[in-house]
Amino acid sequence: PSWIVWTPGVCPGFNVAIRAFCQAGDIVLIQTPNYPPILAAPEFNDCTPIHIATVEENDGWMLDFAELEAQAKDPKAKLFIMCNPMNPVGSVLSQAQLDRVAQICADNDVILCSDEIHCDLILDELTHLPAGNHAQLQHRSITLMAANKTFNIAGLGTSFAIIPDTTLRNTFNAAARGIVPWVNILGLVATQSAFTECDDWHAAQRNYLIGNRDYLAKAINAIEGLKALPAPATFLLWVDASQLDLGTAKNVQDWCESRGVGPSPGVDFGNEHFFRLNFGVSRDMLEEVVARLSA
Ligand SMILES: Cc1ncc(COP(=O)(O)O)c(C=O)c1O
Structure with a gap:
């Protein structure tokens, strides 16, 4: 439970992550196409977005790993925001693919912000693999989740970031302080009920x-x-x-x-x-x- 930081939405979560882990002028890597507020977030926070393409592979959509690897080498690249499952293409990362993301982040000292708001909406017989659970990402990831999408309660403004690393968590909390409000009790109760009774x-x-x-x-x-x-x-x-x-x-x-x-x-x-x-x-x-x- 100490890894969890409540946020009043997933959008504030990835914007705070940029404020926390990037300086003005840094590069934020983003898989595209993507949810428009994710595409907009780097520039809101004085950073430069670099888009990593999604390519068609074996009748599915996949992150262009070669491009991610090449772009992550730029010393200004500090954060990779990805979406898993992905909006809009609906792809889900396999263990081998998440391993590859983790390795690229580790090799290039890039922090991963993984928007997993759709993780309870897996339709095929696949397992969702949360970024924060990956051994190599324990000290370099922020995983964003919520009951919002699956249970249609976005209006209650209650989401959470899972940040296993204490230093990253403190930095994230410091960037949110005074700007991001605490979540409300109705949203907390609804989230608990969604995850335990539905x-x-x-x-x-x-x-x-x-x-x-x-x-x-x-x-x-x-x-x-x-x-x-x-x-x-x-x-x-x-x-x-x-x-x-x-x-x-x-x-x-x-x-x-x-x-x-x-x-x-x-x-x-x-x-x-x-x-x-x-x-x-x-x-x-x-x-x-x-x-x-x-x-
Ligand atoms: C990938 C993704 N992230 C975040 C959100 C919005 O989350 P919130 O309403 O919790 O800010 C959406 C909503 O469509 C989404 O598709």
């Missing part, structure tokens, strides 16, 4: 999401010009529209909106040729989305 609900939700994911991925791949790899985790589908005939539409987002569908624009995540669909909705709504996009 297993049946959680299992039922996971089954529903698996059905939605499989239905949506198949339906999207049947639409000419659209392609998506089924997400092993999360409730998000990252749709490649680079081969789409846009007709009179100005861009991919305009094409979707002209059909009455408003996905998250890919440009916000770092790739204008994609869009992100959220399948954490009723099947009826998904069927309506598919019908509109197919029309």
